[in-house]
Each structure stands twice: as structure tokens, then as C-alpha cells.
Amino acid sequence: ETGVTQTPRHLVMGMTNKKSLKCEQHLGHNAMYWYKQSAKKPLELMFVYNFKEQTENNSVPSRFSPECPNSSHLFLHLHTLQPEDSALYLCASSQPSGGPIGEQFFGPGTRLTVL
Amino acid sequence: KQEVTQIPAALSVPEGENLVLNCSFTDSAIYNLQWFRQDPGKGLTSLLLIQSSQREQTSGRLNASLDKSSGRSTLYIAASQPGDSATYLCAVGTLVFGNEKLTFGTGTRLTIIP
Numbered sequence: 001e002t003g004v005t006q007t008p009r010h011l012v013m014g015m016t017n018k019k020s021l022k023c024e025q026h027l028g029h030n031a032m033y034w035y036k037q038s039a040k041k042p043l044e045l046m047f048v049y050n051f052k053e054q055t056e057n058n059s060v061p062s063r064f065s066p067e068c069p070n071s072s073h074l075f076l077h078l079h080t081l082q083p084e085d086s087a088l089y090l091c092a093s094s095q096p097s098g099g100p101i102g103e104q105f106f107g108p109g110t111r112l113t114v115l
Numbered sequence: 116k117q118e119v120t121q122i123p124a125a126l127s128v129p130e131g132e133n134l135v136l137n138c139s140f141t142d143s144a145i146y147n148l149q150w151f152r153q154d155p156g157k158g159l160t161s162l163l164l165i166q167s168s169q170r171e172q173t174s175g176r177l178n179a180s181l182d183k184s185s186g187r188s189t190l191y192i193a194a195s196q197p198g199d200s201a202t203y204l205c206a207v208g209t210l211v212f213g214n215e216k217l218t219f220g221t222g223t224r225l226t227i228i229p
Contacts, residue, residue, distance in 0.1 A: 006158075031215065042119070043204070043219040056216070090158055094215065103149065104206075104217060106159040 003027065004107035006091050012113045013081065021076040021110045023091030030095060032074040033104065034066060037088040049074060081114045088112075117142045119207055121220035128195055129228050136190040136223045138205030143183045147208040149217065150179050150190050152201045159204065163190070195227045 004025045013019050025032065034046040048056035049068040063085075065077040074091055088109045094102035118141045128134050138148070147166045151159040163172045163179040165188070171180040178191040192199060202224045206217040 004158075040221070042221050043206075043217075045216060048216070056211070088156070092159075102215065103161055103164045105161060106151075108158040109156075111156065 004091060004093055004105050006089075006107035006110050008110060009108065010111045010113075012115065013078070014115050015081060015083070017081075018077070018079040020078065021089055021091075021112075023074040023076075023107055025072055025074075025091075025093040025105070025107075027093055027105060028095070029093040029102075029105075030071050031093060031102070032068060032071070033092040033094075034074065034076055035090040035092065037090060037109070039087075043090065047076075078112075081112075083114050086112055086114045117145075117207055117209060117218040119205060119218050119220035121203075121205055121223050123223060124221065125224040125226075127226040127228060130195060130197060132195050133191065133193050134195055134225070136192070136203050136205075136225070138188040138190070138220055140186045140188075140207045140218075142207075142209070143186050145183065145207050145209055146215075148179075148181055148188050149206045149208065150177075150188075151204040151206065153204060153222070154201050162203075192225075197227045197229050200225055200227045 007022045030051050032049045035043045037043050045058050046060045047066045052068050067075040090109045091107040092104040094104045120139045149164045150162045153159050165172045165181045176193040181188045202222040204222045205220045
């Protein structure tokens, strides 16, 4: 596997379910990101991890819980979601540096539908 | 707060034509600007990255320009092909409290007519 992979690619869940999204990067990067893409809205940054430490939570509701056990893996744990949480969830990675921002590489996304 | 606008929202052109996609941003204090391509239901593919000190970048039939002072970037596609049909996203990179952050526009949906 190369690049950034995400599983599952599609997920349908009820509002009372608990599920997790997984992201894995094979690029040797140290920064990982979760984005949400809803219809007709710009991509919204949700969380940022640098060297396994969460460095940004963009006012995301607590029903979304990220986890970064190491620099290659990122999870998004979901519980008691709402129908408006249905969206494409994208993971990205980059190599942070003290100078110019590193180029971000994206996974294929998980299409989430909340019933 | 940085805001990124892309005009037009949708564009259809006949195959073989050259075209320009536009991106504007409100805060010129950026570190870089990235153009992405997104196919329906898929993730993002990075096309070009322009650092704030650069004026343009080229890759094959694609050329992206950056004018920080006026808050504008353009993506020029030469000799368009049906395979270029996709949504093109512009994203501006900034440092917020030491964290790297991309702010995205809503995209231009491009259709190349064979």
C-alpha cells in the first residue's frame, strides 16, 4: 500500500451506533488531519495531530473522538451521531516543518451516512 | 478569518480549449497555496503547490500563478481533455498558533465536452 488509505470506504450507521474510521499513511509523515466535506460546503478541518499530539480541535462536537496511536495511524471514533453528520470524511498527512507548510496528501475518504 | 472564494462554481468547455480557474483569498499572510483535483465521491489529488515566495508553478498542461498582494491565484489548463473533468479545489495554507492549516474554497466543477 502506498500513500494514504482509509477504511471503510462507505459506512451507514444509526444514531445510536458506535463506529470508527481508520486512516493509515505510508509516506513517513508526522502530521495527520481529519476533514469533513459536506455537500455544497468547503472542506472543514476537524482535527490536527503533530507527532501523535493533538494540536488543533476546530470546535468539533464531542460525539467525534480522534485517536492517534502513532504517526502512521489516525482514527475517528463516532458515537450518537446526527443525520447532519452525514458527509465525506477525509484524512490527510504532511511533513511539518519550521518553514513553508508541507504539501498535504489526502486519502480517498469514507462516505458516512447517518440514518 | 481567512476566506477562499472560487469563481465560477461550474464551467463547461469544449475539448481542446484552454481555460482558467480563479481563486481569491481575503488574508494575504499565507505560506502557500495548493490546487487539488477531486473526482466524484473520491479523495483529493494534489496538482500544484506554490510557496508564498513563488509566482507560479507548472506541471504538464497545468500552470498555477499566485499574486499574494491582490489575494488571487489562477489555474490555467491548456488543451483541455475529457479526462480533466472534475472539481478543482483551491486551498490556502497558513500557520495558526504554530499549526499548519489549509482553508479551502468550495471548488469549480469543470466539465470538458468531447
